[in-house]
Amino acid sequence: MKKSITVTINGTKHTHDVEPRLLLIHYLREVVGLTGPHIGCETSICGACTVSVDGKAIKSCAMFAVQADGREILTIEGLSADGKLHPVQQAFWEEHGLQCGYCTPGMIMASKQLIERNPSPTESEIRHGLEGNLCRCTGYQHIVAAVKAAAAKMGA
Amino acid sequence: MIAQNFDYLTPVSLAEAFDLLNDPGAKVMAGGMSLIPMMKLRLAAPERVVDLRHVPGLNKIQQDGAMLRIGAMTTHHELESTPLVRAACPLLAQAAAAIGDVQVRNVGTIGGSIAHADPSADYPAALQALEAEIRIAHRGGERTVLAKDFFQDTFTTALEPNELIVEISVPLEAKCTGASYQKMLQPASGFAIVGIAARVSMDGGKVSMVRVGVTGLGGSSYRAANVEALLVGSEGSAADIGKAAAVVAEGIDANSDIHASAEYRAHLARVYTARALSAAIARAEAQ
Ligand SMILES: Cc1cc2nc3c(=O)[nH]c(=O)nc-3n(C[C@H](O)[C@H](O)[C@H](O)COP(=O)(O)OP(=O)(O)OC[C@H]3O[C@@H](n4cnc5c(N)ncnc54)[C@H](O)[C@@H]3O)c2cc1C
Ligand code: FES
Ligand code: FES
Numbered sequence: 282m283k284k285s286i287t288v289t290i291n292g293t294k295h296t297h298d299v300e301p302r303l304l305l306i307h308y309l310r311e312v313v314g315l316t317g318p319h320i321g322c323e324t325s326i327c328g329a330c331t332v333s334v335d336g337k338a339i340k341s342c343a344m345f346a347v348q349a350d351g352r353e354i355l356t357i358e359g360l361s362a363d364g365k366l367h368p369v370q371q372a373f374w375e376e377h378g379l380q381c382g383y384c385t386p387g388m389i390m391a392s393k394q395l396i397e398r399n400p401s402p403t404e405s406e407i408r409h410g411l412e413g414n415l416c417r418c419t420g421y422q423h424i425v426a427a428v429k430a431a432a433a434k435m436g437a
Numbered sequence: 438m439i440a441q442n443f444d445y446l447t448p449v450s451l452a453e454a455f456d457l458l459n460d461p462g463a464k465v466m467a468g469g470m471s472l473i474p475m476m477k478l479r480l481a482a483p484e485r486v487v488d489l490r491h492v493p494g495l496n497k498i499q500q501d502g503a504m505l506r507i508g509a510m511t512t513h514h515e516l517e518s519t520p521l522v523r524a525a526c527p528l529l530a531q532a533a534a535a536i537g538d539v540q541v542r543n544v545g546t547i548g549g550s551i552a553h554a555d556p557s558a559d560y561p562a563a564l565q566a567l568e569a570e571i572r573i574a575h576r577g578g579e580r581t582v583l584a585k586d587f588f589q590d591t592f593t594t595a596l597e598p599n600e601l602i603v604e605i606s607v608p609l610e611a612k613c614t615g616a617s618y619q620k621m622l623q624p625a626s627g628f629a630i631v632g633i634a635a636r637v638s639m640d641g642g643k644v645s646m647v648r649v650g651v652t653g654l655g656g657s658s659y660r661a662a663n664v665e666a667l668l669v670g671s672e673g674s675a676a677d678i679g680k681a682a683a684v685v686a687e688g689i690d691a692n693s694d695i696h697a698s699a700e701y702r703a704h705l706a707r708v709y710t711a712r713a714l715s716a717a718i719a720r721a722e723a724q
Contacts, residue, residue: 282444301445301486302476323438325474326625328540337514337543343473344544347445348488391539412627413538 286350290315291359301347306330308346309356317357317386321415328414331387332356338394340413357386360393369393369431378427380418388414392428400436402428440476444485448492451601455576457487458599465489465601467510467549470541495548495603498522503609504570505529509548509602514539516547525609528616528634532563535620537627548602554657555628556591556692561658562634563618564605565650568660572604579603584650584658591656614638614646615720619713621653621705623696629653630697631705633685635713637673639721644673649714654706655689663687664710673718682710 283298290313297312306323309315309332318341321329325343332341333355360367369389372378379385388411395402395410402410407428408421416424446463448454457463462484466472475481489495495510498519505526507516516522516533523530536542536550536559550560551571564571564584571582573596587595596602610616620632631653638646647668649661667681686703693699 284445300442302440302442304439324477325470325541328538331540338540339544340540343470343540345445345469345473348469348490394539410539413540 284347284350286347288346288349288352288354290354291356299346301345303346305332305334305341305344305346305349305354308349309341309354312346315356315358319383319386321383321387326415327384328387328391328411329384331390331414333390333394338391355390357389360389367393368434369396369428372427372431372434373424376423376427376430378419378424384414384416384418388416388424392424392431395428396432396435401432404429438477440473441479441482443476443483446485446487447490448487451492451574451603452576454487454489454492454601455599457485458601459576460485461598463487467552468512468545469549470537470545471549471553471555489601496546500525500609501606504606505609507547507605507607509604510546511548513537513542513545513547513550517542526567526607527610528563528567528618528636529560529607531616531618532559532632532634535559535618535622535629535632541627547605551587551605552594552596552602554588554590554592554594556656556658557623557628557630557632557653558658559618559620559629559632559652561588562629562632562650562652564607565652565658565660566616566634566636566648567607567650568648570606571602572606573600574603575600585660588657588659593657610636611638613640613721613724615717615722615724617713617716617720619709619716621709631702631709633706633709633713635710635717637668637714637717637721639673639718642672644668644671644677644718647714647717649685649710651685651706651710654686654691654702656692659689661685661710664714668714673714675715678711678714678718682707682714685710 319329321327330341464483569584616636634650652658671677691699
C-alpha cells in the first residue's frame, strides 16, 4: 500500500505517495528529480548516495523514503547559497579534491558533517571520518587536503 | 536492488508495537542497517515492517546506581560520543566507535545490532566482557537475560518472536579498572574478523578481576573464562598475558571464510587477546 510522505528537501516541502519499498535515493533522484546524490553500489558501502537527514549524514540507499517522512533532508544541491559555493565545495574545487566527480556529492556531505563535529580534524581523523566514502580516482590525498582547507576556512 | 513490497507501520507506543508484531508476517525495524540490506537481497521479505522510531523512551542513556542503562534505540554514534558513556563505560564507547563507518553509526542501534547477532558484530565482545544485562519486553511483561545466555549462535539469540529488546545495562567501571577493545577488521565492510574486549582491575600489583569477550571467532560471541582463570591473581606481566591469551581459541569451532581460515582466525584471536589485555592492564595501572 502506498503511503503519503511529506519531506522538507533543501528547504522546500514535498508531498508524494510512495511505495514503502522505494529507497530514499530512488525517491530523491527519480521522484523529486535531484540527481546530485549518486548511486555507486546500492549496497550501503560506497557513500556516493550520502545526504543529510535531520543534520546527520546517512546513506540514502540504506533508508526507505517512508522513513524520511516528516524529516529535513539536505542534498548537495542545497549547499550553495546566493550563487556562492559552500566552503567545503569551494575547497574541493581549489584543492582538486575530485577527478571524475562521481564520489564527490557524497564526499562533500560526509566532509561537511565531519567538520561540524570536529572543527579542526587531524589527517588521521579525516581519513577515519571518511571511511564510509570510496573514491576510485583521487587516491584520497587531495580529498584530505580539501577537508583540511575547508576546516581552516570554516574556522576562520 | 529493490525489496519485496511491504506495509510500513509506525507505532507510537510499545503496546501498539506489540499489537502490530503479533502477526507472523511482521518484522520490527530499528535503524534498518542490517534489515534493509537483507530485504534488498530478499534474504528477508517481511509483509509488514514495524518501525520503532516513534516509540518514546527507547533511546535514553541513564545512570542508575552502579549501572548504566542504555535504551535499545540508542545509536552507535550516540554511544561513542556521549560523555557519560565515554567516562563511565569506555569499553562500550570504544566498541561503538569501531563499527562500520559514520553513516552507519548515525543510524544503526545497539538493540538492532544485538538482536541481529552477526557473529562478527562488535558489541557482543564488549557486552560479554561487561556481563551486560539485556532487558526484554513482551506484551504484559518483561525479563532480563545475561549477555552470556542471550547470544546463542550465528544470527540466533534468546529473543522469542513477540519480544523486543528495550534496554541494555552495563556496570559503571570502577576506578581501578581498565578496558580495551581490539579488532582486526575486514576492510571492505568494517566487521570484525576477530574482536577482543578485555577489562582488568589491578589491586596491589596483581590482577584482581579480568573479563574477556570474544567476537568473530566462532558462531557466537563468548566469554573466555579459561583465559580469565589463568590471568587472575598474576602480576599481569607480558609472560602472564601470553600464557593466558594462548588458550582463547581452545574448544571453539572457529569460522572459516574467504577473509580468514579457521587456523588464521584462531591465531588472530590469540594475538588480539594479548593486545587487549596489555592495553587494559596499562589503563588500569594508569588510574
Ligand atoms: C556498511 C555497513 C557496515 C557495517 N559494519 C559493522 C561493523 O563493523 N560492526 C558491527 O558490529 N556492525 C556493522 N554493521 C551493522 C550495523 O551495526 C547495524 O546497525 C546493526 O547490525 C543493526 O542495527 P539496526 O538498528 O540498524 O537494526 P535493524 O537493521 O533495524 O534490525 C536488525 C534486526 O534486529 C531486529 N531488531 C531491531 N531492533 C530490535 C529490538 N529493539 N528488539 C528486538 N529485535 C530488534 C530486527 O527485526 C532485525 O531482525 C554494518 C552495517 C553496514 C550497512
Ligand atoms: S550507493 Fe549508497 S552506499 Fe553506495
Ligand atoms: S573522483 Fe572519481 S570516484 Fe572520486
